Amino acid sequence: MPEAPSSRRRNVRFLATVTLVVAALAVALYVAVVALRGGEPASAPAADGVSCTAPPLPPSAFPTFTAAPDASVAAGSSWIADVRSTCGDLTFRLDGRRAPRSVASFVTLARAGYWTDSVCHRLTTDPAPTAFLQCGDPSGRSTAEPGYDLPLENVPADRTYRVGDVGLARGDGFPGTAGEFFVVHRDFTVPAGAPVYSLIGRVTSGQEVVQHIAGLGGEDFRSDGPPFTSISVLSVGVHAG
Template identity: 35%
Template sequence: MASNRQNDRETRQARERLRAYQARQTVHETRAKRRVRDNWIAGGAVLIVVVLAVATQLLYFAQPGTPSASGSPSATPTPSVSATPTPSASASAQTYTLPPKTLAGNRNWTGTLSINGIPLGVELDGSTAPQAVSSTIALTQKGFYNGLNCHRLTTGGFYVLQCGDPKGDGTGGPGYAYGPIENAPKDNVYPAGTLAMARQSDNANSQGSQFFIVYKDTTIPSDSAGGYTVLGKVTTGLDELISKVTDKGVQGGGTDGKPAVTTTIDSFTLQ
């Protein structure tokens, strides 16, 4: 009898151990399944966040008027992949006639471009950019530039001060547009002091009265139309323009917009 009771007790203990093991195993399996489920939920959440972030970025960069993802310069009033100064052919209050390119006389022209009381000595090359120089000569002779504001300054990786728009917003011109592009640098490098004509993106025949002064060495990539017509150069006064105008930055602290210091052409003379 004692032997039977001992066997029964051992059997009950074995069953209890089995039940305890099975209970622990069930808890373990439940926890394991819960971890797998939680991992899937967490992974799904991360994926959703990533997808939403990518979609938001794509939507942002697809909006007209926002900077491109590359952050290089553009030929529109905002910096983008082709960014350089851009005028339209729209007329000013008074319209002018494009002079023949022979006006430049195939020679160098010297003069003074006075901005905010800063006399910039300039030299234009009528032999390498005859049409652009002829247009500029004709406009200066008629006092076109006197009193116009320089409406655009860029500081974010390319460095230009853009002037010559009678509307003051990048859309004005003398009432005519012309081409072709002349004397554009083959390596797309515009040294400090370069005077060059602004134009619309991908449009060689959209030059008018707007020009830009490169105040630090700048690389401006060509677009489908090519580079930008180099008129000539600033020979003196650039350091003062930098310290008194361009170093003051852009209104609102951006990298492309109106100069923080109101910038006006006092006069532009050539001879």
């Protein structure tokens, strides 16, 4: 005998309730796991082969200087920077000819261990006007400075920054913030009147790490703020190249 309409409705409501309960339990379990892991999802290799480990605590102290390094440190040549991060390694080629003072600063800070266990604290994505992952903050709060500022160098004539470009970040009221650097994950053009940035080089390997972080987006869906997946720089080594 066919099931009565009222009985079918009760069954549908029962199944819907069970589904909602199961979904709620799954969400609760996920939140608990994330909390136990310090606020980050469990690390697992992504489709792009990138996986991340939990970042270390920021250092309690970092080197500071009384003056910017002399441009002669860069020796007007190219340099190789080997960047180890909690999500994989990157390699930069730095242009000491076009950005001698900026590259001299980068080389000096790397040799001093300024970026050891430092945080990549900022990711800009759509609809922000820029598109980069910003790293090099040993304070963990974007308040650290090495003790000097730098003038702008090697700014693109067309004000366009391209995927894989490495540049120096800028602080409010400063021409160039020497301590923090960024890697571009999507081409963008700076509009007239907006701040431009010094270019110091290009990524030669490991760009997939930056694309992976950018693809996961910003914390709380922000287009300019901490990345959803935390990433820190473990160390930076440099040598002439």
